[in-house]
Amino acid sequence: MKKINTYLIIFSILTLFFLYGSYIYPHSATLPSGLSLEAPNINHIFGTDNLGIDIYAQISSGFFRSMAIGIVTAIFATIIGGLLGILSGYIGGTIDHITLFLINIFLSVPQLPVMIVIGAFFGQSTLNIIFIIAAFSWAQIAKQLRAKVISIKNMEYVKLAESYGGSPLYIIMRHLSRELIPLLMINGLAVIGRAIIQESSLAYLGLSDPIAKSWGLMISKATAFSGIYFSEFWKWWLMPPILALILSVLTLRLLSRALEQYMLKENHTEMSDSLRRE
16 A cells, blocks of 8 residues: 555646646747746746747646546546446357457557557547547457456356346446456556557657647657757756656556556455355
């Protein structure tokens, strides 16, 4: 639990830091507010880019855009993956065969190349990016929930509820949900982190909204600037969005891992207690 609290505190600090840059910081993320390629100073914490736009304001705006895309993608992916995984694992039969076939297809396809092709075909839209990333994020969730449901539905208390006439919906909501919700939470956090990386990758390749502030787009513009590596500009133009991306995704990943370990420990404790009572 200490690890979870630590990572939550780190993520909260990051959020407050970027919240200040988005809503309190005096400089705009879209309009020039200083000289071109101005070094970090009192007025511009991380300096400015080649157009004189403040870097801190841009990465702050990019944080909330990335988080919004990640959260919405995670919601879509957990709903689709959760429903298919539960139905496949509990009902079985033809539904299970079809769902498993789709899961294997989506897990075996190389995601980024296909995302690039689909993104280029459907156009540069934030909504398109969300649907594309969600389409390749549900399969892993469905696979894990299917396996979990199959292991739970054969337990004695579930069989007893079925023998007393419990409907599938009642059994899922009453008996399976307490085991599946933590798993959905863990997978949802993992999807948010992956979605941030994938959106940044697509933005770097020019397949995201060119108007919106994105870390991938910032990195792309910085690396495309002539002679950036032969000057000091990369230190305040290229590094801040890279570090923001790494810190955000790493914190989410560590939080997801800490939650997973905590849930496993709790499940092990519950099983040990039940065995002692028997």
